[in-house]
Structures are given as C-alpha cells and as structure tokens.
Amino acid sequence: MTDVSKYTRQTVTEVRSWVPGKLFSLRVTRDPAFSFKAGQFARVGLPAAADGEPDASPDAAPTLWRAYSMVSGPLEDALEFFSIVVPEGEFSPRLAQLRVGDSLYIEKNPYGFLTIDRFFPAAPDGTQPEPQPGQQPDLWLLATGTGLSAYLSILRDPATWTSFRRIIVVHGVRHAEELAYREEIESWSNLPEFAAVHRADPRKLIYLAIATRQALPGMPSERLTTLIADGRLEQLAGERLDPKLAKVMLCGNPEMLSAARKLLGEMGFAPGRRGIPGNLAVENYW
Numbered sequence: 001m002t003d004v005s006k007y008t009r010q011t012v013t014e015v016r017s018w019v020p021g022k023l024f025s026l027r028v029t030r031d032p033a034f035s036f037k038a039g040q041f042a043r044v045g046l047p048a049a050a051d052g053e054p055d056a057s058p059d060a061a062p063t064l065w066r067a068y069s070m071v072s073g074p075l076e077d078a079l080e081f082f083s084i085v086v087p088e089g090e091f092s093p094r095l096a097q098l099r100v101g102d103s104l105y106i107e108k109n110p111y112g113f114l115t116i117d118r119f120f121p122a123a124p125d126g127t128q129p130e131p132q133p134g135q136q137p138d139l140w141l142l143a144t145g146t147g148l149s150a151y152l153s154i155l156r157d158p159a160t161w162t163s164f165r166r167i168i169v170v171h172g173v174r175h176a177e178e179l180a181y182r183e184e185i186e187s188w189s190n191l192p193e194f195a196a197v198h199r200a201d202p203r204k205l206i207y208l209a210i211a212t213r214q215a216l217p218g219m220p221s222e223r224l225t226t227l228i229a230d231g232r233l234e235q236l237a238g239e240r241l242d243p244k245l246a247k248v249m250l251c252g253n254p255e256m257l258s259a260a261r262k263l264l265g266e267m268g269f270a271p272g273r274r275g276i277p278g279n280l281a282v283e284n285y286w
Helices: 092-096 145-155 158-163 182-190 192-200 224-229 232-237 254-267
Strands: 006-017 024-027 041-046 064-069 078-084 103-108 138-144 167-173 205-211 244-249 280-282
Touching: 024 103, 041 092, 064 078, 064 145, 078 145, 092 254, 138 145, 145 167, 145 182, 145 244, 158 192, 167 232, 182 192, 182 205, 205 232, 205 254, 224 232, 224 254, 244 254, 254 280
Parallel strands: 138 167, 138 244, 167 205, 244 280
Antiparallel strands: 006 024, 006 103, 024 078, 041 064, 041 103
C-alpha cells in the first residue's frame, strides 16, 4: 500500500517524441510545494493494472515507481522528464502511452546529489558563496543517452552560468537522431537571458555531440571513454581536463560510468568526502 501523504497527482501538459517508440519527453504540472535543486531526480509513479485487466484504472493508487531526473530548471512552473522506452519494461512503455490530460504521480521529496553545490565549500553559516571571477573552475558534463536529463536542469539554472568559467557538455549516443535537445542547447547562445554571458565569452558553453555508430561532421564516432583515454576529448573541446581546473559530472549507462570513473580517477579526479568538496560527481540511480 502506497502512503498517499508521500505523493501528489499531476497532469501531463505536453508530450514530445524524439525517436518514435524509443525516446520521448513529458511535461507535467508541478505542485507548488515541490522544491528541488538542479540535477536532482524525482520518483514518478503509475498505477498497476489489476490481475486479469489489460490496463490500470487512472484513479488507482500508484504502485509502480521509477526515478527520473528533472529536465526542467528549479525555477520553472512545470516539471519535465526525458525517458527511453524499454520494450519489455513494466514502467516506461506505459509512461510513453500517456497523453495530454492524463495523470501521473510525483513523490513530494526530490532525491540525488548530482548538484553543483557539492563542488564548493559551504561558508560557516551554511550558505554556498559563488566562486569569484578568475577563480571559477570549468564544468564538464559528460552524459550518454538519457543521462543528459540532469544536465539540462543544471543548464537551465542561472546559478550554473555564474559559478563556472566555461561549461562543456558532451552527449554520447549511438545514432544522431538520439541527440535529443540538441537544437535547444545549440540555440542557448542566442537567448536574451544568456546574451551578456556569451558576449563576454563566446566559448562560455561548449557542446559536443557524439554518435558512436554514425560519424557527425568534425566528430569521431567513438565512445566517450575512448576519447577521454586518448586525449581527443580535450582536443575537441579546446579545454584541458585538468583536476586542478575542472569539475566533472558523469551520468549515463553503467558501463560508461564505471570506465569513465576509473579513467578520471587515474587523472586525479575524485568525489568529495567528509565535507571536503571533490572534483567528480557521479549519479548512480540508473
């Protein structure tokens, strides 16, 4: 039995298909009391079908729950989620069938620690002062597939743009059609709210889209870990992946996380510990 006090019922307001039958995004209403940090995830719920029934009642209590990073920024009025369809899965195929006006459920508390504040020491009063100009590190956001979700929320948070010198987003997929949100990311430099930032530094945001099974113009068709290991990722970005100058986030498939974490560890990147900020953050909820 699910405790009704732990979740709210929300309504789908927009459905976006990136790759039919495979990749999609949902935008839903947001409870005013639901507060989160950019990079965190929510537990999303759906009711299960009763025994012998092909479909669940839309008014039944949610009993199936999955974790999904918010794509939306913490200041937005709605919540957005990005998902892949697992054909034999119990949850994602049903989530993909939702249409505008349908309901889903969101637990009242967010989860996760893939947030930029873990990279900076807190002041004695508990606040998190932003780094001073000239002392700002670079932020590398390395993702495969739907691991991009958390980074979109981070990029939609104004605090990110003032906390780092440059932001390097690397999104690895198999096929170019899977590069969801590509046009949006590439257009950010033209948005009025980011115009001043990009005038001051045209290279403030560096976006690298990589498809392993389809060579894109000027890009190798290699895995992210291969590009880290042979140094080509730094060459493509035009920036150094230096543990003294950079903070790195990892989010994606387990194989990538394991291999990238090992490679970056050998380069001097490590998670924070015992209240001491690190320079590597990994989300393991996948």
